[in-house]
Amino acid sequence: MTVVTVRRVDFGYFVRPASETETGRPQVEPVLGYLIELSEGALLVDTGMGSHPDVDAYYRPRTSSLHAALSAAGRTIEDIRWVANCHLHFDHCGGNPMLPRRPVFTQRIELETARSLENYTLLDLVDAPGMSYELLDGEAEIMPGVVVIPTPGHTAGHQSVVVRSRDGTVIVAGQSHDTATAYARDALGWRASREGHSYDLTDIPEWIGHLQQFDPARVVFAHDHSVWIP
Numbered sequence: 001m002t003v004v005t006v007r008r009v010d011f012g013y014f015v016r017p018a019s020e021t022e023t024g025r026p027q028v029e030p031v032l033g034y035l036i037e038l039s040e041g042a043l044l045v046d047t048g049m050g051s052h053p054d055v056d057a058y059y060r061p062r063t064s065s066l067h068a069a070l071s072a073a074g075r076t077i078e079d080i081r082w083v084a085n086c087h088l089h090f091d092h093c094g095g096n097p098m099l100p101r102r103p104v105f106t107q108r109i110e111l112e113t114a115r116s117l118e119n120y121t122l123l124d125l126v127d128a129p130g131m132s133y134e135l136l137d138g139e140a141e142i143m144p145g146v147v148v149i150p151t152p153g154h155t156a157g158h159q160s161v162v163v164r165s166r167d168g169t170v171i172v173a174g175q176s177h178d179t180a181t182a183y184a185r186d187a188l189g190w191r192a193s194r195e196g197h198s199y200d201l202t203d204i205p206e207w208i209g210h211l212q213q214f215d216p217a218r219v220v221f222a223h224d225h226s227v228w229i230p
Contacts, residue, residue, distance in 0.1 A: 002038065002039040002144075002145070002166075003036065003037070003038055003144075003145040003146065003163055003164060003165045003166070004037040004038060004039060004165070004166065005037045005165055005166070005167070006034055006035070006036050006037070006163050006165055006170045006172065006220070007034065007035045007037065007073055008032055008033075008034060008035075008073075008220070009032065009033040009034060009035050009044070009046075009048075009069045009070065009072075009073050010030065010031075010032060010064060010069055010072065011030075011031040011032065011033060011046075011047075011048035011049060011063060011064050011066075011069050011095075012030075012031055012048070012049065012061060012062045012063040012064045012069075013028055013029060013030045013031060013061065013062055014028075014029060014031065014049065014059040014060065014061040014062075014091065015027070015028050015029075015059060015060045015061075016028075016029055016059070017058065017059075029178075029223045029224075030223060030224070030225055031046075031048060031049055031061075031063075031091050031092075031222065031223065032046070032220075032221070032222050032223070032224075032225070033045055033046035033047060033048060033069070033222075034046070034161075034172045034220060035070075035073055035075060036146065036161070036163055036172075038143070038145075038146075040081070041079070041080075041081030041082070042075060042079050042080050042082075043080075043081065043082040043083070043084060043143075043146065044070075044080045044082070044083050044084075044099075045083075045084045045085075045086065045161050045172045045174070046084075046085055046086060046092045046093070046174065046222060047066055047083060047085070047092070047093055047094055047095030047096050047098075047099065048063065048064070048065070048066055048069060048091075048094040048095045049061050049063045049090060049091045049094040050090040050091070050093065050094035050122045050124075050125045051063070051094070052090070052122055055090060055122070061091075063094075065095075066094075066095030066098050066099075067098075077098060077099065080099055080102060081102060082102055082103050082104075082105070082142075082143075083096065083099050083102050083103070083104045083105070084104070084105040084106070084142070084148065084159070084161055085104065085105075085106055085110075086158055086159055086160065086161075086172070086173075086174025086175055086176075086222060087110055087154065087155045087157060087158045087159070087174065087175065088106065088110055088111065088113075088114040088120075088121050088125075088126055088155075088157075089120070089121050089155070089175075090121050090122045090125060092174070092175070092222065093121070093125050093126065094125060096125055096126075096128060096131065097124070097125060097128030097129075097130075097131075100128070100129060100130025100131065100132070101130050101132055102132065103132055103133075103134045104131060104132060104133050104134065105134045105136060105140075105142050105148060106133055106134075106135065106136065106157070106159070107135070107136050107138075107150060107157035107158075107159050108135040108136065108137050108157070109156050109157040110155060110156070110157025110158070110159070111126070111133060111135060111157070112157075113155065113156060113157060114126050115127070136148055136159070138150055145163065145164040145165075146161065146162070146163055146164075147161070147162040147214075148160070148161055148162075149161075149162055149207065149210060149211060150207065151173065151174075151176040151205070151211070152205075152207075153176060153205055154175045154176065158174065158175065158176060159174070160172060160173045160174055160176050160211065161174075162211070162214050162216075167217065168216070168217025168218070169214050169215060169216045169217055170217065170219075170220065171211055171214065171216045171218075171219040171220070172220055173211075173219050173220065173221050173222075174221070174222045175221070175222045175223060176205075176221075177221060178221075178223055178224065179221065179223075179224045179226065180219070180221060180224050180226035180227060180228040181226070183219055183221070183228045184228055186204050186205060186208045187208060187212055187228070189204045189208075190204055190208045190209050190212055191212075194209075216228075216230070217229070217230070
């Protein structure tokens with residue numbers, strides 16, 4: 001099995017209220033998934049936004065359905081053979097119920113948290129009929145050239161996907177960071193720490209170094225159109 005390419009899938013956007021932003025102003029954020037094209041099928045990382053009246057009233061989303069988003073990327077639901085969610089919040093697993101009987105790769109702690117914590121997510125997305133979870137307990141090469149790495153922070157079970165493609169290694173970082181700029185800051189901090197900088201840089205996530213050691217050509221994110229490039 002060979003990784004051919006990694007492509008963005010646009011699921012629309014939502015508006016983060018002022019109470020959740022650093023600026024004190026509402027902020028529009030995209031919702032992006034990534035299609036990992038392999039020689040034997042496609043792996044979809046994140047599946048878009050779920051819907052609930054309370055959630056919709058709060059975030060005012062403008063969504064593109066899984067069918068429409070995949071169609072815009074030149075694919076159909078039938079083309080998807082595997083699914084991975086960076087985590088199980090409603091805006092990352094909204095299309096999962098439309099992909100029954102596909103292996104869904106997730107960290108065990110993430111699924112346990114989603115099922116046990118009130119208001120963590122929309123449970124009908126997580127436990128929809130036909131869901132088939134492949135539970136991971138840490139790092140795993142889920143298929144040749146595709147490695148899942150735990151990147152806890154946003155949630156305890158957050159994970160990123162490292163893809164060794166023909167045009168260099170791509171890291172689908174999900175919501176490990178909200179923006180490429182935030183990732184760049186930590187990546188540079190990791191570099192400074194390795195070079196023995198005198199400042200205390202211990203607040204940088206320890207997994208940043210592990211990701212950087214894959215020598216990524218680019219890092220992409222769930223809520224930022226920008227791309228980190230070394």
